[in-house]
Amino acid sequence: NSYTCIILIIQNDFEEETMEYALRTFELTKKYGEKLAVNNVNMNIPKGEVYGFVGKNGAGKTTLIRLVLGLANPTSGNFEFFGGMNNYKARARIGNLIESPAIYPNMTGQQNLTIFCKMLGVNEEKIPELLNLVGLNDVGKKKAKDYSLGMKQRLGIAIALLGDPEFLILDEPINGLDPSGIIEVRDLIIKLNKEFGKTVLISSHILGELSKLSTCYGIISNGKLVEELTHEELISRCTATTVIKTNNPEKAKQIISNLLADKYGTVPTLSINNNGAVVIGSAIEDTGSVTKALFMNDVVVESLTTAGSDLENYFVERMG
Known part of the structure; x- marks a missing residue:
């Protein structure tokens, strides 16, 4: 190596x-x-x-x-x-x-x-x-x-x-x-x-x-x-993502994957970041169903946020 x-x-x-x-x-x-x-x-x-x-x-x-x-x-x-x-x-x-x-x-x-x-x-x-x-x-x-x-x-x-x-x-x-x-x-x-x-x-x-x-x-x-x-x-920087912090990221990732597959037929990119949060590679509109599924499976949701911005906002922020 x-x-x-x-x-x-x-x-x-x-x-x-x-x-x-x-x-x-x-x-x-x-x-x-x-x-x-x-x-x-x-x-x-x-x-x-x-x-x-x-x-x-x-x-x-x-x-x-x-x-x-x-x-x-x-x-x-x-x-x-x-x-x-x-x-x-x-x-x-x-x-x-x-x-x-x-x-x-x-x-x-x-x-x-x-x-x-x-x-x-x-x-x-x-x-x-x-x-x-x-x-x-x-x-x-x-x-x-x-x-x-x-x-x-x-x-x-x-x-x-x-x-x-x-x-x-x-x-x-x-x-x-x-x-x-x-x-x-x-x-x-x-x-x-x-x-x-x-x-x-x-x-x-x-x-x-x-x-x-x-x-x-x-x-x-x-x-x-x-x-x-x-x-x-x-x-990639302007693509909206949904970030979910839980007490059990691996279990949460699997539950979310199954839920999105059943609901939409396809699953966006799922990963666990350095902070132990599950990152969904798109903005999820129906966040209620996600938090409900996690709760029903004894996973505690500590926070749920949507990150990312459109091109206009990205440029404007950096141009001051």
Whole structure:
């Protein structure tokens, strides 16, 4: 067993070292006067993920993005792209859209992309393909000023994709959009990640939408990164459970298992935690029948609680 433990420790260390990251920050800090806009942030964005950067307005999301894109200088700390690549070379592999897209309102989508291709020195041959990808291939000669907000955001994403970047940084791309616009942008981001393998950093304070497309999260509050977690970890922490403390946990577990099997046909996950309480892996509405069955079998119920919260509450608690 000791050899097995040593092997597992070595394997876990090896996996940590070999995991590839699109972006890592190390104690990254930005101070404006006495205000810490970004406070010793250690962020880790694995390649191939959609990283939901969650925080209230003014929490430090945009400031951190500006720091890593070279639009502002950090007060202290540093960061690295793609495992330590030179920042100048790395940024050639990054596309970004910060807040609202910088587009020419009196030009069509195709004309806008043509202008940006010339500025970036990018081949114009992929413009029709990009317009098709973002769903703007059928708008004809319609000028950008007549686009809906969702169309403008998709055009902005198309501009960010001109250099075929590996890593896409989108700051509040769904802010101010109507429900249909939000769905359009969300579906586009999922497609870019799933079909084209793009790593995406997307910041937002719209929690419900981030949870529909993100594979991992970073939660920032008052400039501090308070938590990083995967989507699976988030779901498990927000899943409601029923916790029952009794004087005989093993017997209680068996009684509850039999009762739920008879009542519902299926039994949720049952376990006994470190405090000797039976944990039911879902919220039980009819708790009266559970306590009655335990009482009838001489098991004393000391406490019964429901733990867990929805996604909104989980984020709000951690964002302060």
